[in-house]
Amino acid sequence: MSGFSAPHCGSLRASDDGREVELYGWVARRRDHGGVTFIDLRDRWGLVQVVIRSIGETEVRNEYVVRVKGKVTRRPGGSENPKMATGEIEVVASDLEIISEAKTPPFEIQDDVNADEALRLKYRYLDIRRPKLAQTLELRHRVVQSIHRYMDAHEFMEVETPMLLKGTPEGSRDFIVPSRLHPGEFFALPQSPQQLKQLLMVAGIGRYYQIARCLRDEDLRADRVVEITQLDVEMSFCTEEDVFTLIEGLWSKVWKDVLGIEIPTPFPRIDMQESLLKYGTDKPDLRxxxxxxxxxxxxxxxxxxxxxxxxxxxxxxxxxxxxxxxxxxxxxxxxxxxxxxxxxxxxxxxxxxxxxxxxxxxxxxxxxxxxxxxxxxxxxxxxxxxxxxxxxxxxxxxxxxxxRKLIRHDEWNFLWIYPMYLFEEDDQGKLTYGHHPFTSPWPEDMHLLAERPYEVRARAYDCVLNGFEISGGSIRIHQPELQERVFEILGMSREKIRAQFGHLLEAFEYGVPPHGGIAAGIDRLMMAITGTDNIRDVVAFPKTQSHQDLMLGAPSPVDPAQLAELHIQVVPPQKAPS
RNA sequence: GGUCCCGUGGUGUAGCCUGGCCAAACACGCGGCCCUGUCAAGGCCGAGAGCGCCGGUUCGAAUCCGGUCGGGACCGCCA
Structure with a gap:
């Protein structure tokens, strides 16, 4: 028997009573009573107690990897452990083999141990052995699977988009990748597949989605990571009401599938300006x-x-x-x-x-x-x-x-921030776009465009859950004349527009359907679901606030030959005189 | 770019404000011995840090000061 076909430690139940099994796992804890030794054997599915009596030397230590042969047996009356899922039974070992020994781990593999986070990140593979983190990763998997099923059921097609894109000076800072074949030129890693999904609408795909990785080279916060995963959605011939219905249905389905909870729809809607006034944020927590x-x-x-x-x-x-x-x-x-x-x-x-x-x-x-x-x-x-x-x-x-403990922690508080506004004031008091320059204004506000642009409502929306912005999107502009007017108001030159968005505008000349969409951050969604305020709790291999991977030791210098091949010269930072 | 918090055995903390009583305490873990029903097993014994790093003040620094490195929170930033 191999470990693949063997039963899982954490899955054994009273119904397995009498079964001869072979188990593979890690020694989570050992209780040696002299004549009898108990081992809690751990795998991804949980813990099971193994009883060892007189089968020779059993020099097992914590975190050793072992194979145990034995018989599943109901525990003697009174020794059941109701705190364990497998607490009604135990495995009486007939044979135990040490597959792999283990050093004492740098921190205890227990849910309640609050080891230094840097240490946990360095030894992330040990941290993931902690049931809490492993369960969060599994929960995340189930959320994503539920999303796939829902999107497929609504005839959305998953299309992969390239990782190596063209850089954009707008928005977030790009991560760039040097081109070996084009000296001095660079690709950009996606901040989001925004333009590609709009091009897929021009291509007639109609309903697109993707669970996409997106990278933004910005300073981090408790709810931000460099590499985010987002559910990216775009559809043709739709209104914001269609997007609301789709996403409300999606979250209902996910909550039902994963948590077994019915959430009421539709979600309430709050005007962006009202939210800023009453709650001081564009992502209010109304618990x-x-x-x-x-x-x-x-x-x-x-x-x-x-x-x-x-x-x-x-x-x-x-x-x-x-x-x-x-x-x-x-x-x-x-x-x-x-x-x-x-x-x-x-x-x-x-x-x-x-x-x-x-x-x-x-x-x-x-x-x-x-x-x-x-x-x-x-x-x-x-x-x-x-x-x-x-x-x-x-x-x-x-x-x-x-x-003052005023938060109702048992509540799932979904809401839409809608409407939002087309333009905002930047630090210099200049007019800039609120969402992105392709966001459609409200048709009934068109007369305000020239005179009172700040009052123009946008067909843009954010979905907020318990104070986390979990998704945001808009209905896009598909009329070239309107797009041109918006660019004009933003004060963008024709050359700049051509250089940045030329391909998109050209595509729009070949028959563009009205379209709109939304992107949902899976990481923040998981934060809300698990109730953590630390995004690193829901990511398998997160980076630190300074973008470092403490486990891999990345980033790291590269060989000069590799740099030469990429036509790159490194200029070390000048240390400012103190 | 800025502000703030943290850094003491393997781990988590106490000590720091008010320098000497600290060749640093407690718990967990670790090692040894005992123990046939434990499950945070128990009992006995033991090892393990000179207080992130560098410099300064002082008769004397874990404790005060400056710098530096690392981690974190926040402001800016994140279309």
């Missing part, structure tokens, strides 16, 4: 309320100079109530202020607090009303430029929810 209010107008004449000066500079004053927050210590408030300052705020005010005596009764009442504050509540107040105030309030709102 807790803590709604933010604006009190800018009520404080125009206030005597509280810190607030007044922010307003005079064109900023806003925002606030929200911390339920029962009057019990917060000065120390805790200082910590919150530190968080606010860390996010770039000038400061944090609270009521009741030192600012009270500079404000009129009317102003205080307005703030209490806007925050919806009760008698025991404390109100947090931030005054700053609008975007900064939103960021800071969003951050504080999340922090308060965590600290």
């Amino acid at each position: 807790y309320s803590l709604e933010i209010g604006d009190v800018s107008d009520a404080l125009r004449e206030t005597g509280a100079t810190v607030l007044r000066s922010a307003l005079d500079a064109g900023g806003v004053v925002r606030c929200f109530a911390v339920p029962g927050g009057r019990d917060m210590s000065r120390r805790e408030l200082d910590e919150l202020a530190l968080i606010a300052k860390g996010a770039g705020a000038k400061g944090l005010a609270w009521i009741p607090g030192p600012l009270d005596r500079h404000m009129s009764e009317g102003e205080m009442a307005a703030i209490k009303a806007a925050a919806g504050a009760g008698a025991d509540d404390l109100i947090l107040v931030v005054a700053d430029r609008r975007r900064k105030a939103e960021t800071v309030m969003g951050l504080l709102r999340r922090e308060i929810a965590r600290r």
Whole structure:
């Protein structure tokens, strides 16, 4: 018998009683009682207890790989272990062979051990032996399989797109790959198959999907990795309502398949601007309320100079109530202020607090009303430029929810951010696109394009789950005249457009169907499903914040000959004089 | 590009603020011995770090200061 046909350690049950088996696995734990020794044998499917009595020397240690022959037996009455899935039975060994010995691992292979993450990443193959991580990977597999079944059932065709693409100066920074055959020229790795999927629509595929790897050379966060996996979808002759229905159906199916849970559809929709105002983010977590209010107008004449000066500079004053927050210590408030300052705020005010005596009764009442504050509540107040105030309030709102345990953890809170807006203001106050330059405006807002572009709604949408942006997309522009107008408003030159999007625009001259789509980040989806706030928990081999693979030791220098072949010369960074 | 947090045996922590009582403590793990029903097995014994690295202050540094490396969180960035 080989290990392939052998039963799994973790799969044995009382119904296997009496069965002669051969098991392969790792020694998870050993309990030596002198005359009898118990071994918990582990494989991907779980643990089973092996009983060893008088079969000679059994010098097995933790993490040894062994083969055990024996008989599945019901445990003696009273010695069943209800904490183990295999706890009703045990395997009485008749033979044990050590296949491979093992050094003591650098950390204990146990779910509750909280070893340093760098160490876990270096020995990721040991980390994955921990049942929790192995189960997360399996869950991820089942989610992806469910997605494939659903997309296939709806007649979407999976088409693979190239990994070596043309670079784009727009959007995220590209990872580039040198061309050996074309000195000085480079490919770019895909940030997403965006243009290719639109070309597939021109090609008449109609319904396309792909579970695609995408790479973005940007600085990392707790919910961002360099190499992301996304479900990429595009379809022809569709409206946003079709996309909503498709994706709501998809998540319903996945939740039912994988978690056995019915989720209610359709999902609620929230206007992007409303989300930024009320929740301080474009991906609100509505498993807790803590709604933010604006009190800018009520404080125009206030005597509280810190607030007044922010307003005079064109900023806003925002606030929200911390339920029962009057019990917060000065120390805790200082910590919150530190968080606010860390996010770039000038400061944090609270009521009741030192600012009270500079404000009129009317102003205080307005703030209490806007925050919806009760008698025991404390109100947090931030005054700053609008975007900064939103960021800071969003951050504080999340922090308060965590600290005061206001999150309803049993809830799956799906929602659409819709509508979004076609244009945004960049740091220099210049107009730029909100989603991407092919996003279609709302037909009824066309008259605003020239005069009030910021008010033009976009046929773009994000799907948010428990505060994670799990997908986003849009209906694309397919009319050349409209596309040209949008480029014009964005101030893009004809040459720039030709160089970057020429192939797409040319394709559109050969009969383009109206089309739209969406991309869903599988990594963030898995974060929401598993309830982790660390994206590395749902990736088999993640990189660090500084893009390093601690296990492989990548990136690493390459041989000069290899560089020469690629016509590349390395210029070491200049160390700045200190 | 910026701000902040962390770095003590194999692992996780305590000690650091308020320098000497620390040739560093506790738990787990590891090694040996005992033990026929444990399952975080138990009992006894034992080994294992000079406190990420470099430099400074001091009679004296894990503890204070500067730099540096590594990890993490956040702002910017991520169409």
